[in-house]
Amino acid sequence: MSKVIATYLVYDQKKNLAKKAESIALGLTVGSWTDLPAIDQQQLRLYKGEVVSIEELPIDQQADTYFDRELIKGLIKIAYPTRNFSADLPAILTTVFGKLSLDGEVKLIDLDFPVELAKQFPGPKLGVNGVRERLQVFDRPLLMSIFKSIIGRDLVFFETQLRAQALGGVDLVKDDEILFDNTLTPFEERIRVARAVLNETEQQTGERTLYAVNLTGHTFELLDKAKKAVELGADALLFNVFTYGLDVLQALSEDPEINIPILAHPAFGGAVTSSTFYGVSHSLWFGRFLRAVGADLVLFPSPYGSVALAKEAALGIAKELTQDSASWKTAFPVPSAGIHPALVPQLLADFQLDSVINAGGGIHGHEQGAAAGGRAFRQAITAAQANIPLSQAAKEHPELATALRQWGGQK
Amino acid sequence: MSKVIATYLVYDQKKNLAKKAESIALGLTVGSWTDLPAIDQQQLRLYKGEVVSIEELPIDQQADTYFDRELIKGLIKIAYPTRNFSADLPAILTTVFGKLSLDGEVKLIDLDFPVELAKQFPGPKLGVNGVRERLQVFDRPLLMSIFKSIIGRDLVFFETQLRAQALGGVDLVKDDEILFDNTLTPFEERIRVARAVLNETEQQTGERTLYAVNLTGHTFELLDKAKKAVELGADALLFNVFTYGLDVLQALSEDPEINIPILAHPAFGGAVTSSTFYGVSHSLWFGRFLRAVGADLVLFPSPYGSVALAKEAALGIAKELTQDSASWKTAFPVPSAGIHPALVPQLLADFQLDSVINAGGGIHGHEQGAAAGGRAFRQAITAAQANIPLSQAAKEHPELATALRQWGGQK
Ligand SMILES: [Mg+2]
Ligand SMILES: [Mg+2]
Numbered sequence: 084m085s086k087v088i089a090t091y092l093v094y095d096q097k098k099n100l101a102k103k104a105e106s107i108a109l110g111l112t113v114g115s116w117t118d119l120p121a122i123d124q125q126q127l128r129l130y131k132g133e134v135v136s137i138e139e140l141p142i143d144q145q146a147d148t149y150f151d152r153e154l155i156k157g158l159i160k161i162a163y164p165t166r167n168f169s170a171d172l173p174a175i176l177t178t179v180f181g182k183l184s185l186d187g188e189v190k191l192i193d194l195d196f197p198v199e200l201a202k203q204f205p206g207p208k209l210g211v212n213g214v215r216e217r218l219q220v221f222d223r224p225l226l227m228s229i230f231k232s233i234i235g236r237d238l239v240f241f242e243t244q245l246r247a248q249a250l251g252g253v254d255l256v257k258d259d260e261i262l263f264d265n266t267l268t269p270f271e272e273r274i275r276v277a278r279a280v281l282n283e284t285e286q287q288t289g290e291r292t293l294y295a296v297n298l299t300g301h302t303f304e305l306l307d308k309a310k311k312a313v314e315l316g317a318d319a320l321l322f323n324v325f326t327y328g329l330d331v332l333q334a335l336s337e338d339p340e341i342n343i344p345i346l347a348h349p350a351f352g353g354a355v356t357s358s359t360f361y362g363v364s365h366s367l368w369f370g371r372f373l374r375a376v377g378a379d380l381v382l383f384p385s386p387y388g389s390v391a392l393a394k395e396a397a398l399g400i401a402k403e404l405t406q407d408s409a410s411w412k413t414a415f416p417v418p419s420a421g422i423h424p425a426l427v428p429q430l431l432a433d434f435q436l437d438s439v440i441n442a443g444g445g446i447h448g449h450e451q452g453a454a455a456g457g458r459a460f461r462q463a464i465t466a467a468q469a470n471i472p473l474s475q476a477a478k479e480h481p482e483l484a485t486a487l488r489q490w491g492g493q494k
Numbered sequence: 495m496s497k498v499i500a501t502y503l504v505y506d507q508k509k510n511l512a513k514k515a516e517s518i519a520l521g522l523t524v525g526s527w528t529d530l531p532a533i534d535q536q537q538l539r540l541y542k543g544e545v546v547s548i549e550e551l552p553i554d555q556q557a558d559t560y561f562d563r564e565l566i567k568g569l570i571k572i573a574y575p576t577r578n579f580s581a582d583l584p585a586i587l588t589t590v591f592g593k594l595s596l597d598g599e600v601k602l603i604d605l606d607f608p609v610e611l612a613k614q615f616p617g618p619k620l621g622v623n624g625v626r627e628r629l630q631v632f633d634r635p636l637l638m639s640i641f642k643s644i645i646g647r648d649l650v651f652f653e654t655q656l657r658a659q660a661l662g663g664v665d666l667v668k669d670d671e672i673l674f675d676n677t678l679t680p681f682e683e684r685i686r687v688a689r690a691v692l693n694e695t696e697q698q699t700g701e702r703t704l705y706a707v708n709l710t711g712h713t714f715e716l717l718d719k720a721k722k723a724v725e726l727g728a729d730a731l732l733f734n735v736f737t738y739g740l741d742v743l744q745a746l747s748e749d750p751e752i753n754i755p756i757l758a759h760p761a762f763g764g765a766v767t768s769s770t771f772y773g774v775s776h777s778l779w780f781g782r783f784l785r786a787v788g789a790d791l792v793l794f795p796s797p798y799g800s801v802a803l804a805k806e807a808a809l810g811i812a813k814e815l816t817q818d819s820a821s822w823k824t825a826f827p828v829p830s831a832g833i834h835p836a837l838v839p840q841l842l843a844d845f846q847l848d849s850v851i852n853a854g855g856g857i858h859g860h861e862q863g864a865a866a867g868g869r870a871f872r873q874a875i876t877a878a879q880a881n882i883p884l885s886q887a888a889k890e891h892p893e894l895a896t897a898l899r900q901w902g903g904q905k
Binding site: 151 | 541559579591595597643672741795
C-alpha cells in the first residue's frame with residue numbers, strides 16, 4: 084500500500100505526544116478506530132493513517148517561556164494512504180495539513196513523495212540542463228539580475244536597463260515581481276521590446292540573455308497569457324506562485340506549449356514559512372513542492388543579506404532542488420538579496436556549480452553602471468572557479484576592482 | 495488618487511520604525527526617492543508609496559525574551575497607489591506582502607479596499623440573503639453538519655448519514671474537506687444520491703436541506719467540474735480555498751453558471767494566520783479576503799473548542815463577513831469545532847442571527863443518533879431565540895434533554 088509520510092514538529096501542551104500522534108493519524112483519515120466493529124476495521128484498514136514514529140526532543144525553554152506554559156516538543160511522523168486523496172497538492176495539503184494547520188503549535192516539516200506519487204507530478208520541464216542548453220552555458224553558475232525601480236517607468240527605461248544588463252554578461256534578467264500589467268510597460272510590449280534588444284545584444288556579445296516576464300493577472304487567464312508570451316518570443320516566465328497556488332504553477336509547467344523555463348518567486352511565501360511553530364518548513368515549501376510542481380528556477384532569500392534566511396534553511400532549499408530524484412529533473416536554486424561580487428566565492432562554496440547568482444543593487448549600483456556591474460560578477464565567477472583570490476583577479480579587471488572597493492573584499 | 499492602505503504589526507530590531515516604514519513604502523513601489531532628480535520625482539509621484547502613520551506600541555517583554563533581543567513593536571500603515579497593480583489578489587498580495595513576508599517580524603494586520611477597488615471584486619454571489627432564500631429560512635441561525643468518518647465508506651453509508659441529518663432538521667450538510675474524488679463515493683455520484691435523498695426528505699419534513707459537495711481536483715478542471723455539479727443538481731460547493739488560491743475562489747464565484755453557494759473551508763489557512771509575528775491576521779485572511787472573492791459561507795475555528803481561536807479573532811472574522819459594505823453582500827460566519835447544543839445561546843449571543851451553527855460530533859454523537867442530534871440543536875435554537883433556558887426547554891424535548899446530559903448544560 085502506497086503511503087506518504089508527513090513529519091511534524093509539535094509543541095504539545097497536553098504533554099502526551101503518543102496521544103496527539105494517534106489523534107492526528109485517525110482524525111485526518113478514518114476518524115476513529117478502537118471503538119469500531121471488526122467488520123468496519125476490516126474495511127477501513129486500507130484507509131487508516133498510521134503513526135510511524137514519535138521522537139521527543141529536549142525541552143525548549145524559549146518556547147515554554149514564550150507560551151508561558153510547559154510544552155513537550157517532539158517530531159511526529161504519520162503515514163497517510165495515498166488512496167485517501169487525489170494526486171494533486173491541494174488534496175495532499177488538505178489531508179496532511181488542512182485542519183491540522185489550525186490545531187495549535189504544529190509545523191509541517193517534511194513530506195515524502197513515494198515514487199508512484201512523485202511520478203504524478205511533473206517536476207521541472209527544462210530543469211538545470213534544459214536552461215543551460217538554452218543559454219549554452221554549462222561550466223559555471225548562471226548570473227541573473229533584475230530591473231531596478233521599474234514601477235512608473237516606460238518602455239525606453241525598460242529597454243535601456245535590459246540592454247545594459249545583457250551587455251554586462253547577465254544570463255537571465257527578470258522582471259520585478261511587483262511589476263504587473265500596466266499601461267507604461269504592458270506585458271506584450273515588454274516581451275516584444277526584450278526580444279528585439281536581446282537579439283541585438285546577442286549579435287554583439289555572442290551570448291544569449293533570457294528575459295523572464297512576470298506572468299500576472301487572474302488565474303484562469305494565465306495559460307492563454309503564457310502561450311501568448313511564448314508565441315511573442317518570451318524566454319522565460321517569472322511567477323509569484325504563492326499568491327496563486329502551487330497547483331497553478333503545475334498547470335503552467337504541464338502545458339507542452341509553454342516550453343520556456345519558469346522562475347518561481349518566493350513572494351508571500353514567508354507568510355507560511357517564517358514561524359518556528361506554525362506553517363511549513365522552508366525546504367518543503369520553497370524546495371520540494373516547487374520542484375514537484377515544475378519550477379525550473381527557485382528564488383529564495385540568501386543567507387547573506389541584512390534580513391536573511393538562516394544558512395541551514397537556505398542550503399536545505401537548495402538541496403531539495405538539486406538532489407537526485409528518480410522522478411524529477413533538478414531545478415536551479417537562486418539565493419537572492421544582498422549579493423555583490425565579493426560574495427561569489429562564498430556562493431560557489433555554498434550553492435555549487437548548478438546555482439544562479441542573482442543581484443539587484445550589486446549590479447545596478449556599480450559606479451560604472453549596470454553593464455560594468457554584470458562584468459564584475461562574471462570576472463568574480465571566473466576567478467572563483469579557478470581558485471584565484473578576487474583581489475588578485477581585480478588587478479586585471481577594473482570592474483571587479485571597483486566592485487570590491489564599493490562592497491568590500493572577499494568574504 | 496486611489497490607494498490601498500496596509501497595516502502591519504512590526505517588531506523592529508533596528509528600533510527605527512520610521513526608517514522601516516519608509517523603506518517599505520519605497521521598496522515596494524518606486525524603489526528610491528530622495529536621491530532622484532526632480533524630473534523623475536515628478537514622473538514617479540503617482541506611483542510612490544506613502545507612510546500614513548507609525549504607532550509605537552508598548553514593549554513586548556514576551557517577544558523580546560523569545561527573540562533574545564530588544565525589539566520595538568509598532569503598527570505601521572502604508573498607502574500604495576492602486577495604479578501600481580492589477581485589481582486581483584495575487585497582484586495586491588505580492589505588492590503589499592510579497593517580499594515583505596520574508597523580511598523579518600512583520601505581520602499583515604489589515605488592508606482596506608477603497609470603493610473603486612472593492613467594486614472590482616465580486617463579493618458573495620448569494621450571500622446571507624441568497625442562501626436564506628434557497629432554504630426559505632429567515633428568522634433563525636442556520637444549522638449545518640458534516641459527514642462523520644466518511645473516508646473508506648461507500649455510497650450506502652453516505653446516503654444513510656445524509657438522510658439522518660436531513661431528517662434531523664439540518665439546513666446544510668457538508669462533505670468532509672478530506673473527502674476527494676474516489677472510487678467508493680465519486681463526486682458525481684455523491685451529487686446524484688444527495689439530490690434524490692434530499693428531495694425525499696423535503697417531502698417528509700417540508701424543509702429543504704442543502705448538500706455541499708467538496709469541489710476538488712486540479713485547478714483548471716474546477717470550473718467545468720463546478721458547472722457539471724450544478725447541472726447534476728448540487729446545492730452548494732465546499733472549497734478548500736487556501737490550498738488553491740483566493741483568486742481561484744473568485745473565478746468560481748464570478749462564473750454566472752455556478753449559481754450555488756460556496757462554502758470556504760479554512761483548511762491550511764492556519765499556516766498563514768497562526769503566528770503572532772508573521773503571516774496575515776485572521777480577520778483579513780478568513781474574513782475580508784474570503785468575502786471579497788465571493789465566499790457565501792466561511793468556516794473557521796470556533797472560540798469554544800479544545801484548541802480554539804481566541805474569541806476576539808473569531809468575532810473579528812465574523813464582523814468582516816457581516817458588516818455593511820457598499821460593494822459586497824454579507825457572508826455567513828460558520829464557527830466550527832467543539833459545538834454542542836448547550837452552546838447555542840452563547841453562539842447566538844456571540845455570532846448573532848446571521849450565522850451558522852455547525853456541528854460534527856455534537857450531532858453524530860447524540861445517543862439517539864444523528865437525526866435526534868439535529869433535532870436537539872433545532873430545539874436549542876428555538877429556545878435560545880425565545881430566551882427560554884435550555885434546561886426548561888429540555889423538559890418538553892427529550893432529544894435536547896439527552897444532549898444536555900451528554901455534553902453538559904447551558905454554558
Ligand atoms: Mg523585487
Ligand atoms: Mg473534517
